[in-house]
Amino acid sequence: MPLDSSxxxxxxxxxxxxxxxxxxxxxxxxRVQPTASLPADxxxxxxxxxxxxxxxxxxxxxxxxxxxLPGGDRSADGVLLVAKPDRFxxxxxxxxxxxxxxxLNVGERSWMTLPLxxxxxxxxxxxxAPFSRDDLGQAFLRGAYAxxxxxxxxxxxxxEVSVSCREGGALRRTLRVGTDGILEETSFENGTPxxxxxxxxYRDVGGVALPFYIAxxxxxxxxxxxxxIDRYEVNPALSDELFQPLPDSxxx
Amino acid sequence: xxAAPAAAATCDSTESCLRAIDAAQQHTESVGAxxxxxKHLALLDEPLVxxxxxxxxxxxxxxxxxxxPRSAVIVINGRQVSIPGLSxxxxxxxxxxxxxxxxxxxxxxxxxxxxxxxxHFEVSAKPAGDAIEVTLRPTVPDWQRxxxxxxxxxxxxxxxxxxxxxxxxxxxxxxxTMSDVQRNQNIPDALFAVPTSGK
Numbered sequence: 373m374p375l376d377s378s379x380x381x382x383x384x385x386x387x388x389x390x391x392x393x394x395x396x397x398x399x400x401x402x403r404v405q406p407t408a409s410l411p412a413d414x415x416x417x418x419x420x421x422x423x424x425x426x427x428x429x430x431x432x433x434x435x436x437x438x439x440x441l442p443g444g445d446r447s448a449d450g451v452l453l454v455a456k457p458d459r460f461x462x463x464x465x466x467x468x469x470x471x472x473x474x475x476l477n478v479g480e481r482s483w484m485t486l487p488l489x490x491x492x493x494x495x496x497x498x499x500x501a502p503f504s505r506d507d508l509g510q511a512f513l514r515g516a517y518a519x520x521x522x523x524x525x526x527x528x529x530x531x532e533v534s535v536s537c538r539e540g541g542a543l544r545r546t547l548r549v550g551t552d553g554i555l556e557e558t559s560f561e562n563g564t565p566x567x568x569x570x571x572x573x574y575r576d577v578g579g580v581a582l583p584f585y586i587a588x589x590x591x592x593x594x595x596x597x598x599x600x601i602d603r604y605e606v607n608p609a610l611s612d613e614l615f616q617p618l619p620d621s622x623x624x
Numbered sequence: 625x626x627a628a629p630a631a632a633a634t635c636d637s638t639e640s641c642l643r644a645i646d647a648a649q650q651h652t653e654s655v656g657a658x659x660x661x662x663k664h665l666a667l668l669d670e671p672l673v674x675x676x677x678x679x680x681x682x683x684x685x686x687x688x689x690x691x692x693p694r695s696a697v698i699v700i701n702g703r704q705v706s707i708p709g710l711s712x713x714x715x716x717x718x719x720x721x722x723x724x725x726x727x728x729x730x731x732x733x734x735x736x737x738x739x740x741x742x743x744h745f746e747v748s749a750k751p752a753g754d755a756i757e758v759t760l761r762p763t764v765p766d767w768q769r770x771x772x773x774x775x776x777x778x779x780x781x782x783x784x785x786x787x788x789x790x791x792x793x794x795x796x797x798x799x800x801t802m803s804d805v806q807r808n809q810n811i812p813d814a815l816f817a818v819p820t821s822g823k
Contacts, residue, residue, distance in 0.1 A: 436694075467690055467696040467708060468690060468696070469661055469672070471796055487794065620769055
């Protein structure tokens with residue numbers, strides 16, 4: 373039985389498609405209830421967080437996002453569908469209901485549709501979706517995307533737990549985990565922080581604590597996306613038809 | 625003197641129905657109405673509903689004031705577009721997209737120039753009680769990527785716009801129902817001003 377929650381959310385602010393996706397991760401919820409605190413022990417807290425995420429097999433989220441770019445902000449409302457382990461779809465709309473972006477991922481393949489774009493603009497499609505497949509996997513599919521390689525947990529200041537994930541000796545991701553859930557995740561590329569995801573406003577949805585606020589920051593690009601979740605459905609039935617490429621989509 | 629619009633009952637072909645609409649709109653300078661917009665997304669089980677006010681002013685100006693669930697104002701003034709939440713650069717880019725040209729051309733329906741729609745649409749029209757229903761299918765590839773069909777319903781003795789149905793190329797449906805439709809109210813040009821920088 374899917375869990376559904378549509379609490380009054382703080383106004384979502386997100387910008388780019390990237391932000392939207394991240395927000396979706398955080399967004400499953402049901403009734404607004406206080407979240408259960410995670411264990412104090414570092415290893416136990418990491419295990420509890422991963423166990424929580426494993427409870428979410430599918431997800432549907434409605435969100436608003438504001439992407440902050442050097443040239444100005446960009447707002448959009450959207451819908452995210454996730455069917456683990458390897459499928460998700462993201463669709464964005466303008467305020468008056470016109471769909472402007474559709475992104476589908478199935479396994480290692482992805483497709484993008486930009487209905488408003490003319491031919492020249494479609495050739496620059498990458499500018500509309502600068503996120504990488506890896507970014508989206510970390511945000512939506514979780515599992516090994518979010519916890520790559522071997523992850524170890526250690527006590528940190530203020531009752532937090534610090535998690536480091538290494539693969540082949542290289543640092544891939546770090547996480548700060550509070551008593552409600554993950555507070556911040558940083559992905560590294562060649563030793564440099566590439567993507568920082570911050571989570572907040574955790575609420576309980578049928579026993580799963582999910583963030584209703586997500587912020588994605590690409591430090592090297594001066595981009596930030598703020599996402600507010602309007603509504604989550606946890607483990608809804610999502611038909612295969614919802615993950616079919618559109619006839620006019622562009623494979624990436 | 626405004627000529628009496630042709631009765632929908634006398635319209636029995638696409639040609640005669642379009643003539644009836646044109647005749648009814650011939651002296652239309654502006655149209656204002658409240659609207660309820662219902663978006664049916666294939667990805668969602670429940671529709672997204674918004675309400676607000678729509679204004680058209682001849683020849684090519686439109687203003688959409690969304691009041692609920694979140695307020696927003698969208699203005700199309702010829703080839704200029706103002707949409708909240710987009711940067712100036714994004715808006716300039718949007719003005720170049722097929723959407724702007726298409727909505728500008730759709731405005732011809734409200735100004736009594738339905739025949740011009742044939743430049744970029746396959747047009748069919750038929751009577752439906754006291755109304756006339758018009759179906760538009762884009763013939764331009766860029767426009768086909770936006771919408772498969774657009775349905776317009778002109779109702780009542782004055783054949784005023786009463787609803788629109790838009791089926792987009794992604795399989796989503798948008799229904800817009802008009803109410804309190806009024807013609808030729810005094811609408812200031814300032815309502816259609818498009819900021820030249822920023823949002």
